[in-house]
Amino acid sequence: DLTTTIGxxxxxxxVMNGAGVWCFDRDELSAVDSSAAATFVTKTxxxxxxxxxxxxRMAATSLGSINSMGLPNKGLDYYLGxxxxxxxxxxxxxxxxxxxxxxxxxxxxxxxxxxxxxxxGLVELNLSCPNVVGKPQIxxxxxAVERILTQVTGIYHGALGVKLPPYFDLVHFxxxxxxxxxxxxxxxxxxxxxxxxxxxxxxxxxxxxxxxLGGIGGGYIKPMALANVRTxxxxxxxxxxxIGTGGVQNGRDVFELILCGADMVGxxxxxxxxGPKVFARLTQELNDLMDEKGYxxxxxxxxxxxxx
Ligand code: DHB
Numbered sequence: 568d569l570t571t572t573i574g575x576x577x578x579x580x581x582v583m584n585g586a587g588v589w590c591f592d593r594d595e596l597s598a599v600d601s602s603a604a605a606t607f608v609t610k611t612x613x614x615x616x617x618x619x620x621x622x623x624r625m626a627a628t629s630l631g632s633i634n635s636m637g638l639p640n641k642g643l644d645y646y647l648g649x650x651x652x653x654x655x656x657x658x659x660x661x662x663x664x665x666x667x668x669x670x671x672x673x674x675x676x677x678x679x680x681x682x683x684x685x686x687x688g689l690v691e692l693n694l695s696c697p698n699v700v701g702k703p704q705i706x707x708x709x710x711a712v713e714r715i716l717t718q719v720t721g722i723y724h725g726a727l728g729v730k731l732p733p734y735f736d737l738v739h740f741x742x743x744x745x746x747x748x749x750x751x752x753x754x755x756x757x758x759x760x761x762x763x764x765x766x767x768x769x770x771x772x773x774x775x776x777x778x779x780l781g782g783i784g785g786g787y788i789k790p791m792a793l794a795n796v797r798t799x800x801x802x803x804x805x806x807x808x809x810i811g812t813g814g815v816q817n818g819r820d821v822f823e824l825i826l827c828g829a830d831m832v833g834x835x836x837x838x839x840x841x842g843p844k845v846f847a848r849l850t851q852e853l854n855d856l857m858d859e860k861g862y863x864x865x866x867x868x869x870x871x872x873x874x875x
Contacts, residue, residue, distance in 0.1 A: 568864050569850065571605070571830050573808040574726045574753035576661035576689060578831065580605035581865060582821060582849050585784075585812045585835030586665040586693065586730065586756075587611065587634070589843060592641060593649045600653060602843035603850050605831065608663035609646045611693045614673050614680075616642035620698065624781075625839075626766060626773035631785020631814070632836040633766040635698040635776040638669070643677060647684045654687065665730070667693040669702060674715050678723040689753065690725060695732035697762030697782045704732050704762055709742050716750045728754035728810070733761055733791045737798075744802035755803060756810035756833060757795040760784045785836035789814025793827050800828030800870060818852020828870040 571581045586608045589595045599607040619639025626633050640646075646664055653662055664686060668674045681690060694706035694715070705711050706729070720727065729752065734740050747755060760782025765772060772779025792813025800809055811829030814836075815821055821832045838845050862868050 569853065571865055573661075573689065573728075573810075573830055576726065578605040578661065580846070580850060581825070581830075581853075582815075582832050582834055582846050583663075583810075584608060584838050585833035586663075586691065587636065588835040588838045590665075591639070592645075593652075596649060596653070598843045599846075600657075603846035604843065606660060606662050608665050608691055608833075609650070610640045611638060611665040611667050611696065612640050612643040612646045612677075613638060613667065613669055614643055614676055616640060616645070620700070620776035623774050624776055626768075627836070627840055628766055628773075628785075631783060631787040632839065633764060633773055633781040633783055634760065635774050635781035637698050637700070637776060638667070638696055643680055647681070647686055650686050650688065651684070654685070662688040663691050664688060665691045665693050667696060667705075668715075669699055671715075674719055675722060678719050682723050682725070687725065690723070690727050691730050691754075691756055692719065692727065693730045693759070695730050695759035695762075697732065697760060698776065700777060706731050706743065709746050712743070713746045713749070716746070716752075720750050726753040728752055728756060728808075730756040730759055731795070731799075733758040733788070733795050733813075734798075735791070740795075740798045740802060744799060747807070748802075748804050752807050754808040754810055754830070755799060756812055757799055758788065758792050758813045761788050761791060784813070786814050786816060789820060789823075793823055796824055796829050797827035797872060815849070818849050818854075818856050821849055821853045822856050822868075825865055825869050826872045828872075830865075830869070 620637030812833030
C-alpha cells in the first residue's frame with residue numbers, strides 16, 4: 568500500500584515527476600499520467616510563454632545532470648487548458664500546476680488567473696529557479712518569500728505549496744521554516760537543483776548559458792535532498808506535507824526520502840534518463856524493500872530515521 572495524502576488530496580502511489588522533466592506539453596504530461604506515477608506536475612508556467620536559454624542547456628552525466636533551461640514553457644494559459652482536460656477525464660485524480668513570476672508584479676496576476684480558472688488541484692509555487700539570467704533564486708531571500716506569500720495567499724485560497732532550493736546552513740533552515748510556518752501552505756517540495764554547478768567534458772563546459780553554470784541534479788544531490796527533507800520535517804508545521812525530490816535513482820532512494828519524512832517523492836534526472844517507465848520500476852523496488860522489512864504502509868516508517 569503506497570497511498571499517500573497531501574492536504575485533502577489522496578494519491579494511489581508515492582512517486583511523481585519533478586517539475587521541469589517530462590512535463591512541457593500535453594503529450595509529455597499524458598505519458599506521465601498514464602504511467603505508474605501518482606500524478607504529475609507541469610513545467611513551471613510563467614504569465615507568457617518563454618523560449619528559455621540558448622542550447623545546449625541540459626546535459627546528463629553518469630552521476631546526474633546539469634541544466635540551465637531558463638524556464639522555457641508554453642505559458643500559464645496553456646497549462647490551465649491542459650489541466651482542465653485532465654481534470655475532466657480523471658475527476659478524482661489531483662494534479663499539480665507549477666508556476667512562478669520573473670517579475671515582482673507577476674505573482675498577483677498569475678494567482679488571480681489561477682483563482683479565476685477551473686483548476687482545483689495543487690499549485691506548486693517555484694521559488695527556486697536558478698537559471699533565469701540576472702534573477703536570483705527567490706527562496707534565498709527570506710524577506711522576498713514573505714512578501715510574495717503574503718500577496719499570493721491574499722488572492723489564492725486553493726491548495727498551495729512551494730518548491731524550495733537546497734539550504735546548507737542550519738540558521739537558514741530555521742529562517743525559511745519560520746517564514747513558511749506563517750502561511751496556510753499544504754506542502755513544501757524540497758529540493759530543487761543545486762544551483763550554479765559546472766560540468767566539463769574534455770575542455771569544454773557541458774552547457775552554454777551562464778558561462779557553463781547550471782543547476783545540478785541526480786545522484787550528486789541525494790545527501791542534500793535527504794538533509795533538507797529531514798530538517799524541514801522537524802521545523803515545519805506538522806500540517807505541511809513534504810514532497811522530497813533529489814537524487815532518486817532506485818527504490819531504496821525513495822525509501823530513504825520517506826524515512827526522512829517525505830509524503831511524496833519527486834523524480835527528475837532519472838525520469839529524463841529512463842522515461843516514464845521509471846515509475847513502475849521505482850514502485851516495484853520500493854514494494855520489494857518494504858516486503859523485506861515487513862512494512863505494509865508508508866506510515867510504518869515515514870520519518871522514522873534512526874540516528875546512532
Ligand atoms: C528551471 C530550472 C529549475 O531548476 C527550476 O526550478 C525552474 C526552471 C529552468 O531553467 O527552466
